[in-house]
Amino acid sequence: MDPLLLGALVAIFTVVVLFSGVSVALGLLIVSAGFLIVFDGMRSLELMPEILFGKLNNFALLSIPMFIIMGASIASTRAGADLYEALERWLTRVPGGLVISNLGACALFAAMSGSSPATCAAIGKMGIPEMRKRGFPDGVAAGSIAAGGTLGILIPPSVTMIVYGIATETSIGRLFLAGVIPGLLLVALFMAWSLYSTWRSGDAAALTARSYSWRERVEILPRVLPFLAIILGVLYAMYGGIATPSETAAVGALLCLVIAMVIYRLWNPADLWAVLRDSTKESVMILFIIAAAGVFSYMLSSLFITQSIAEWIGTLDVNRWVLMGAINVFLLIAGFFLPPVAVILMAAPILLPIITSAGFDPIWFAVVLTINMEIGLISPPVGLNLYVINGIAPDIKLKTILVGSLPFVGCMVLAIVLLCLFPGLATWLPDLVMGPRI
Amino acid sequence: ADLRLSHQWSDNDVRHKVAQIVADEVAAADVDLDIRIFPTESLFKAREQYTPLSRGQLDMTVLPLSYAGGQQPAYNLTLMPGLVKNHDHAARLNDSPFMDAIEQKMAEDDVMVLVHGYLAGGFAATDGCITKPEDMAGLQTRAAGKSFEQMLAGAGASIASMASSEIYSAMQSGVLDAVNTSSSSFVSYRIYEQVACYTPPGDYALWFMYQPLLMNKSTFDGLDEAQQQALMAAAEKAQAFYLKEAKKEDAESRRVFSEAGVEIADMTAEDFAAWQELAKETSYKAFVEETPGGQELLDMALSVE
Amino acid sequence: MASHSTAAAARAGDNPFLRAVAAISTLAGWCAAAMIVAAVAITCQMIVVRFVLNGSTVWQTEAVVYLVIAATLVGLSYVQRMRGHVNVDLVPLALPPGPRRALCIVTLSVSVAIVAVMLWYGYEYWHFAWERGWRSETVWAVRLWIPYLAIPVGLGLFLLQLVADLVAVILDIDKPFGLEDA
Numbered sequence: 049m050d051p052l053l054l055g056a057l058v059a060i061f062t063v064v065v066l067f068s069g070v071s072v073a074l075g076l077l078i079v080s081a082g083f084l085i086v087f088d089g090m091r092s093l094e095l096m097p098e099i100l101f102g103k104l105n106n107f108a109l110l111s112i113p114m115f116i117i118m119g120a121s122i123a124s125t126r127a128g129a130d131l132y133e134a135l136e137r138w139l140t141r142v143p144g145g146l147v148i149s150n151l152g153a154c155a156l157f158a159a160m161s162g163s164s165p166a167t168c169a170a171i172g173k174m175g176i177p178e179m180r181k182r183g184f185p186d187g188v189a190a191g192s193i194a195a196g197g198t199l200g201i202l203i204p205p206s207v208t209m210i211v212y213g214i215a216t217e218t219s220i221g222r223l224f225l226a227g228v229i230p231g232l233l234l235v236a237l238f239m240a241w242s243l244y245s246t247w248r249s250g251d252a253a254a255l256t257a258r259s260y261s262w263r264e265r266v267e268i269l270p271r272v273l274p275f276l277a278i279i280l281g282v283l284y285a286m287y288g289g290i291a292t293p294s295e296t297a298a299v300g301a302l303l304c305l306v307i308a309m310v311i312y313r314l315w316n317p318a319d320l321w322a323v324l325r326d327s328t329k330e331s332v333m334i335l336f337i338i339a340a341a342g343v344f345s346y347m348l349s350s351l352f353i354t355q356s357i358a359e360w361i362g363t364l365d366v367n368r369w370v371l372m373g374a375i376n377v378f379l380l381i382a383g384f385f386l387p388p389v390a391v392i393l394m395a396a397p398i399l400l401p402i403i404t405s406a407g408f409d410p411i412w413f414a415v416v417l418t419i420n421m422e423i424g425l426i427s428p429p430v431g432l433n434l435y436v437i438n439g440i441a442p443d444i445k446l447k448t449i450l451v452g453s454l455p456f457v458g459c460m461v462l463a464i465v466l467l468c469l470f471p472g473l474a475t476w477l478p479d480l481v482m483g484p485r486i
Numbered sequence: 487a488d489l490r491l492s493h494q495w496s497d498n499d500v501r502h503k504v505a506q507i508v509a510d511e512v513a514a515a516d517v518d519l520d521i522r523i524f525p526t527e528s529l530f531k532a533r534e535q536y537t538p539l540s541r542g543q544l545d546m547t548v549l550p551l552s553y554a555g556g557q558q559p560a561y562n563l564t565l566m567p568g569l570v571k572n573h574d575h576a577a578r579l580n581d582s583p584f585m586d587a588i589e590q591k592m593a594e595d596d597v598m599v600l601v602h603g604y605l606a607g608g609f610a611a612t613d614g615c616i617t618k619p620e621d622m623a624g625l626q627t628r629a630a631g632k633s634f635e636q637m638l639a640g641a642g643a644s645i646a647s648m649a650s651s652e653i654y655s656a657m658q659s660g661v662l663d664a665v666n667t668s669s670s671s672f673v674s675y676r677i678y679e680q681v682a683c684y685t686p687p688g689d690y691a692l693w694f695m696y697q698p699l700l701m702n703k704s705t706f707d708g709l710d711e712a713q714q715q716a717l718m719a720a721a722e723k724a725q726a727f728y729l730k731e732a733k734k735e736d737a738e739s740r741r742v743f744s745e746a747g748v749e750i751a752d753m754t755a756e757d758f759a760a761w762q763e764l765a766k767e768t769s770y771k772a773f774v775e776e777t778p779g780g781q782e783l784l785d786m787a788l789s790v791e
Numbered sequence: 792m793a794s795h796s797t798a799a800a801a802r803a804g805d806n807p808f809l810r811a812v813a814a815i816s817t818l819a820g821w822c823a824a825a826m827i828v829a830a831v832a833i834t835c836q837m838i839v840v841r842f843v844l845n846g847s848t849v850w851q852t853e854a855v856v857y858l859v860i861a862a863t864l865v866g867l868s869y870v871q872r873m874r875g876h877v878n879v880d881l882v883p884l885a886l887p888p889g890p891r892r893a894l895c896i897v898t899l900s901v902s903v904a905i906v907a908v909m910l911w912y913g914y915e916y917w918h919f920a921w922e923r924g925w926r927s928e929t930v931w932a933v934r935l936w937i938p939y940l941a942i943p944v945g946l947g948l949f950l951l952q953l954v955a956d957l958v959a960v961i962l963d964i965d966k967p968f969g970l971e972d973a
């Protein structure tokens with residue numbers, strides 16, 4: 049059978065199987081096994097456990113559970129609230145200081161957590177009630193945290209960037225740096241929108257904040273120190289000649305666990321177990337998808353589908369920006385339904401040769417792809433962050449959260465456009481720190 | 487018939503070109519044999535090719551044989567310090583009783599060689615040159631291969647294990663002081679931007695890695711006469727190309743490093759002897775201990791002039 | 792898919808088989824968490840040895856990789872029990888109870904089948920490594936049947952939990968897909 053036709057068949061079956069409600073990882077294995085049996089013979093099945101093990105046999109994957117532990121241990125303490133409160137006390141004179149503090153706290157927390165829901169939960173628990181109390185519209189309160197939380201996978205460290213780096217063999221250190229400036233750009237866009245919409249809605253009272261004495265401001269500073277210690281410690285380990293990026297994750301995890309236990313008194317075995325349990329649960333889920341996606345991409349490659357699609361797109365002779373637009377639409381749709389890790393693992397082997405031959409930079413593309421995945425996290429039907437907010441603030445209607453988040457989707461689309469116009473936003477910092485690309 | 491060939495390199499690598507020559511020649515022979523190449527680990531990961539090859543789930547591969555040293559300890563001799571002195575010596579090894587013994591081991595796993603070939607490599611360090619064992623003392627280093635790790639540890643170096651793709655940033659940030667790998671990796675990972683001195687393979691070199699094009703034996707036996715002959719003829723042509731290109735790569739790495747302003751150091755006959763002495767105490771000894779019949783194999787290899 | 796962080800564990804009711812499987816899966820979850828913690832500790836130890844003591848790190852990288860693989864495979868059953876494997880639940884949510892239950896039985900049965908097949912070949916692969924005395928190609932030279940053991944053990948436990956989930960839905964002890972009736 050023609051590999052392209054076969055590819056279409058695989059796509060249809062994958063959608064049908066995944067929508068049946070089976071778990072994503074098992075669904076990928078089921079589709080792979082089906083096509084391997086029919087088109088490659090029963091013998092291919094023998095290889096599945098071997099490939100499963102082989103895909104996990106990679107030191108860089110260690111950093112996934114490590115960065116998840118970082119986020120989970122700090123999120124289980126009141127550190128997020130401290131961070132947010134400190135920012136609030138210092139930014140009180142700034143118009144709309146509260147929403148700015150929240151988004152700033154999301155960005156800082158994102159700099160420690162590799163996952164978006166963790167960021168969302170840590171800041172939102174304190175931030176959303178506070179914003180609502182002070183008269184911000186529910187939509188802005190919920191939407192800004194939902195959107196700010198998505199920064200977890202753009203601002204380093206980022207689990208999705210690690211997965212992209214492994215799938216495409218690009219430097220993880222470089223990918224991390226590439227996310228910094230676009231991350232700050234998104235924070236700025238989010239802040240601008242929040243302020244504008246609050247002002248427009250007539251809740252101007254919310255923009256004039258309460259005032260704090262200098263004593264109150266100084267008092268809170270020590271409580272931000274653990275954060276600075278963690279972020280500086282990780283940065284120093286990663287770029288200061290102590291450890292490779294994958295090893296750094298373990299330093300971060302240990303640092304966060306120790307700080308949570310010593311400073312935030314996370315002594316209770318039940319609480320500690322809760323942190324480890326949640327981290328284990330999320331890590332195993334992600335790692336199993338990675339392993340299953342490995343079998344899936346073996347199937348695609350073995351049936352020559354990956355190679356044929358890349359060849360076919362190469363012969364299409366379309367404008368490279370039309371191509372990039374089409375890729376973005378594809379990623380967006382996939383992101384609506386699937387977790388970022390699954391999208392990256394299924395799409396990267398097919399998309400990477402296409403985008404590099406069209407003259408796009410894989411590091412830059414990682415950032416575009418990540419922002420696409422961020423959109424998926426706050427858009428229907430299965431935006432993970434929307435449900436996290438729903439869990440924190442059950443009395444805000446899901447629809448209000450959704451509508452409040454939509455303008456932030458607009459900010460993200462704008463950021464993608466800006467990245468297309470100025471690719472240097474992503475590539476300048478990694479080139480500056482790590483030297484020109486190899 | 488359709489055959490699948492898997493390897494780990496990109497399509498401008500010499501090892502891909504060797505595979506491509508075999509595929510092209512066989513196609514030109516018009517014997518109803520089609521070789522489909524899967525480069526850059528697009529089918530199997532580098533170290534996970536030997537098992538499917540030996541079980542007939544993969545037909546052909548280009549592979550550093552020592553990757554399978556955990557399954558056949560004898561293969562560790564194909565990446566052993568000081569065993570091969572230069573490319574012409576390597577070519578003589580391919581026709582020796584030593585290689586016959588190695589091929590016998592492969593036959594146990596239902597594997598056979600189509601194209602023999604060795605690639606060489608050297609040392610690079612962030613300060614100072616590495617030509618003799620004393621130069622390694624106290625350095626954090628990453629070596630390519632178990633036997634080299636054993637020897638360099640014996641020279642007083644500290645061994646850090648990491649993927650070759652991490653070498654560049656590890657040298658940049660100071661995690662690594664010295665590295666030992668192949669000429670082509672030195673160039674493709676742009677290590678010359680991070681080091682002060684390079685010891686390329688020349689008249690004397692320590693690091694030679696046997697990287698043949700292998701085929702599943704049962705699959706080969708299942709082909710008809712004309713197909714087998716076409717494959718052997720293609721392999722012969724590819725082998726000549728492989729030897730020529732391997733020499734070229736060493737020269738190329740020397741040129742690239744010196745043009746980048748890196749100091750070039752050469753190993754002398756005495757240096758080579760000192761390394762070999764050290765290897766006898768460390769890697770050779772460990773090899774003989776863990777390999778049944780290891781001493782005999784080692785002697786066979788050392789006896790090739 | 793989004794329900795994964797909030798949904799409760801699979802229900803076992805009074806059924807002794809389901810309760811036993813639940814206990815085994817929970818134990819597996821503890822083991823997985825312990826292996827991840829061990830991986831953190833070993834990696835930090837490696838950095839100290841290399842950076843502070845300037846010593847050799849021969850076994851750490853490999854040990855950590857095997858621990859993370861084992862944590863993943865052994866943790867599968869626990870995560871299944873905690874409903875932590877993400878899925879797209881739009882269609883099940885939209886279905887009335889009868890078809891929803893039927894769909895759930897079908898997906899679980901196919902899952903059981905695929906995991907059983909992988910368990911079979913996984914056992915074979917492990918046995919191959921054990922019989923032939925394969926070792927890893929490093930100075931440490933680990934006997935590979937030890938890390939490979941995670942394949943049959945992990946997939947076996949996973950199979951057990953999937954069968955228990957199937958039984959729970961068939962006996963009406965647990966809701967299909969863990970979804971409460973709307």
Ligand code: NA
Pocket residue numbers: 157158159160161162163199200201202203204205206
């Ligand atoms: Na992050």
Ligand code: NA
Pocket residue numbers: 383384385386423424425426427428429430431432
């Ligand atoms: Na979504």
